[in-house]
Amino acid sequence: MSLVITDIGELFTGDEIRTGAAVAIDGDRIVWVGDTAGAPAADQRIDAGGAAVLPGFVDSHAHLMFAGDRAAEFGARMAGAAYTGGGIRTTVAATRSASDDDLRDNARRLIGEALRQGTTTIEIKSGYGLNVADEARSLRIAATLTPETTFLGAHVVPAEYRDRPDDYVSLVCGPMLDAVAPYAKWVDVFCERGAFDADQTRAIITAGQARGLGARLHGNQLGPGPGVRLAVELGAASVDHCTHLDDADVDALASSETVATLLPGAEFSTRSPYPDGRRLLDAGITVALATDCNPGSSYTSSMPFCIALAVREMHLTPTEAVAAATAGAAAALRRPDLGRITPGARADLIVLDAPSHLHLAYRPGVPLVRTVVHNGVLQ
Structure with a gap:
């Protein structure tokens, strides 16, 4: 035709x-x-x-494999509560108890929402199962919906491993990766204070790369940290959030092919500082925009909304913001056929x-x- x-x-x-x-x-x-x-x-x-x-817009960072919502948490933040990422465990409980059909139907609903707003490619992360069975089924379902599937078993340490984080890292690097590898294209880690440190992140990313997965990274969202420079060191396609950067972080990105993916919906929903997108572009860094669609910190599927926020709050021009939501985001997925x-x-x-x-x-x-x-x- x-x-x-x-x-x-x-x-x-x-x-x-x-x-x-x-x-x-x-x-x-x-x-x-x-x-x-x-x-x-x-x-x-x-x-x-x-x-x-x-x-068509390319949404290179979305967490669609979940059940339930966290509207009450959002209301509390708008009343003054700080965002720490701790609510992730609430979604883990809901996701583990949901059926396959529930997870699939919810993801399809959000994909349909996004498509009506112009998103023609969407990446889907796991990360709300946090055990071998639920991470594997999340990615098995996601793989029927998009080729851009990301294993995020290292989202947070689940409650049952709270006092044994190194044991959880060993689980992620071993049995969990073995179970999800047939369904995942990428491996990702939430490299933040209160989640996974640099050594844990390096271990998980390199274990994923050894199984043929490409690398992505959550970095420098909640404060300064090693995430950005670690992403560059490990050859990650993208490092996402990039809110708190120093000159060394910017220099590292500028000398690499790692894309800086900005997620303005998260700053909007958490009342956090916005990244300085102008600084990144002026340094010659490839910038992508994505929704970070998830039930806790950015429950939006709208790339046009993120474009408008990037222009208003991150100092991108409208032309630069549209480029970041299309060709820039395609680069974050290493998909030259898109955008x-x-x-x-x-x-x-x-x-x-x-x-x-x-x-x-x-x-x-x-x-x-x-x-x-x-x-x-x-x-």
Whole structure:
């Protein structure tokens, strides 16, 4: 099946911004980009009517394998309680008691929410099972929903190992990794005070890499720490949060291929300081935006919302924020086939109910995604 989108007022390709453009799709790939007057024939035709067309958003950090919610915790934070990450264990209890169907249906619901808002690729982490059986089933289910699956057994130390954290690290590095490896593409660790220290993080990441998994890392969210520089040392594709950085952290990222993934929904939901995205971009670092969708600290599936926050609070321009939510996030997943509208790329595009990508930040909270094409199929 072929498809052509014509009369595009503004085409944001990821490499340039064009006007009066058209895009042709064959199967699940983009095969041609040019002026509307030269658009080829196709089985199906969409007239964009002068609207903006963008690559589908790539959400490279999401925690969708969970049950329950933590609305009461959110209410307490808004009343002044501090965020420490301790509520994760509440979700662990709910997730362990949920059925496979419950977990799958909840993840599908959130994927559908995200798709309607223009997200055509989403990464899914485990991390709310924290035992061998529940981490394995979380990733087994996630693998039916996305190819971008991440093992986060090192989210926090579960209650039953509270006094034996090194024993839990041994479990994660051994039997747990053995059980999840067939379903996971990535390994991740929450490298923070109160979670996992540098030595524990290095042990878990290298054990995952030895089983063929790529590395990702949560780092420097709650305060200064070793996460960013450790991610660079270990060749991680991405280090996520990056809220508290010193000059050495910035220099390390600038000299590496590790992407700095910013998660503004988490700062919004926890009333925490926002990372300085301008500082990272000015240092030449590749920046990604993602939702961090999870029931505790960032219960949003909206990439447009995160784009608006990044512009307002992280000092990105609207153009830089859209690039971070598309090509930047694709780089965080090491997926050069995503996040751009160029021949050979996967045919994931969105048509806005607006003439320019600027409107995503200019009109925050407004549902501007009019049409979604995913894998070449009109949704």
